[in-house]
Amino acid sequence: MTKPSSAQEADVKVARRLGLEVANPTILSNSNNLVLWLRPTPVVVKIATGHHQRLHLELSVARHLLEQNAPAVGSASDLPQMVHEGDGFEMTFWRYEPTDGSEPSSRSTAAALSELHQALSTYSGPLPSCEDELAAVSDALAAVRPVRAGDDPRNSPEKSVSFGTSPKRETAGQRLALGPLPYAAEAEVDQRMEAK
Numbered sequence: 729m730t731k732p733s734s735a736q737e738a739d740v741k742v743a744r745r746l747g748l749e750v751a752n753p754t755i756l757s758n759s760n761n762l763v764l765w766l767r768p769t770p771v772v773v774k775i776a777t778g779h780h781q782r783l784h785l786e787l788s789v790a791r792h793l794l795e796q797n798a799p800a801v802g803s804a805s806d807l808p809q810m811v812h813e814g815d816g817f818e819m820t821f822w823r824y825e826p827t828d829g830s831e832p833s834s835r836s837t838a839a840a841l842s843e844l845h846q847a848l849s850t851y852s853g854p855l856p857s858c859e860d861e862l863a864a865v866s867d868a869l870a871a872v873r874p875v876r877a878g879d880d881p882r883n884s885p886e887k888s889v890s891f892g893t894s895p896k897r898e899t900a901g902q903r904l905a906l907g908p909l910p911y912a913a914e915a916e917v918d919q920r921m922e923a924k
């Protein structure tokens with residue numbers, strides 16, 4: 729995870745340079761990228777902090793999805809729709825879409841995914857493969873040492889990771905062993921695995 733303060737400071741500088749009055753930037757997500765709501769504006773910024781650096785592709789795909797009337801959020805229309813740079817960070821600006829806090833139903837999620845997959849099937853540019861993502865995860869895992877019973881990772885100079893036995897991790901591992909599944913089959917696979 730990236731330390732949000734320097735990326736957040738870079739974003740606020742760029743946002744203000746673009747004419748946004750940012751009073752209270754709020755972190756919405758901080759994992760592979762830092763995502764901030766630039767309150768009180770109706771704008772969200774995504775700052776590339778992870779290994780992907782695919783903001784150009786994301787803008788292109790989002791534009792295509794919206795042209796196909798797929799359920800996607802577009803970039804902030806009042807700002808230049810491009811990858812911006814500030815203090816060494818790349819970032820894109822998107823429309824803020826408030827939610828009511830409730831989780832969408834499985835049925836509405838499946839319908840939205842179906843629409844997205846259909847719209848993506850007409851995208852003419854290259855898209856990253858899940859094999860590339862799995863290779864990146866494999867490389868990251870190769871750089872760490874599993875924590876074994878009795879180990880104290882605080883005493884080790886090596887990076888360590890603990891592998892639990894939660895059902896969700898087993899399900900994900902089993903699903904990967906089956907190869908990529910069509911999204912409609914995932915619920916069926918989960919039900920079969922839970923029944924075992």
